[in-house]
Amino acid sequence: MNTNQLVQRLREQLRQLEQEVLQHDASLPAAQRKLLQDTERFNSELFIQHGAQLYPCVEQLHKSIDQLEKQLRHQLAQHTIALSCERIQDRFVALKRALGTTGLNARVQKLQQASKRRSYQQRQGRRHQESGFGWIAAGVMQNSHQLYEELNKHLNWAKKIEQKIEQLQSKLENCHSTDKIPVQNDILLMHRRLGKCRQAISYIEDRIQAFERPHQSYNR
Structure with a gap:
């Protein structure tokens, strides 16, 4: 496979994945949007993204492929190009996995919030008993x-x-x-x-x- 075929294949894979992401983001329940609004779902080395919507990751993948195309055009060292390809592959895998785990992430976040509330209430209860106003x-x-x-x-x-x-x-x-x-x-x-x-x-x-x-x- 020559360099042009490689880039075209990656772009085609991204177009297919982009449609899945658009469908995912459009069908997100409001409760999941709210639960995950401040959540980082990826390692920062893969994507810079917060919340349930995944389309920002597609935009970052577009840029990664553009960067790879420039590296190929300027005939950079094979090691550099190989690292770029590996990173793009890792991003594809992570984004595909995220499409299927939004519901799970939301449930985990809900459990964490419930745990924080219970801990807060327990601390308040202890402070209440220690305050002298236990009556x-x-x-x-x-x-x-x-x-x-x-x-x-x-x-x-x-x-x-x-x-x-x-x-x-x-x-x-x-x-x-x-x-x-x-x-x-x-x-x-x-x-x-x-x-x-x-x-x-x-x-x-x-x-x-x-x-x-x-x-x-x-x-x-």
Whole structure:
């Protein structure tokens, strides 16, 4: 086979493969596009490509064959030409394999994301238990809606405690001196409860921010 026949044969193989790639990219489910949008499916020495669509690889193969044709035309060393041919062959094999493994890659990515979510939730659960707020149900820490409900609950508690403190302050001003100590003790108790409630509010607000940051990236 002469050099012209070699190049023509490679171009014909690429035309056939290009049709398969176009069909593959056109029929990609939206879920697979989303799962693989940031995934590198090839060694960078073969292709520079991200995501489920494979047509960028076809364009790079076109350039490789063009480069080989120039090498042949300029009669470069046989070793150089042989390396180019091997690289082109490796690229053909990798691209053909990728056509059949998109679904598998998507499933692997889905499992990896699920594993990351579980690890995140477990870390949050441990931090929750170590925070001193274990009396807030751990399950609440893993659900955005429940977090907001818990926050609203504590905000209402804080408001009621503040109102109770105001009532006790008014009572303290008007009560007999012999009754002041019990009222002062009640005020001190309410302030302690209010402090704990405010700490819980801050803690829940922090958990909402920590919960939503990773989920924003998962749900892009």
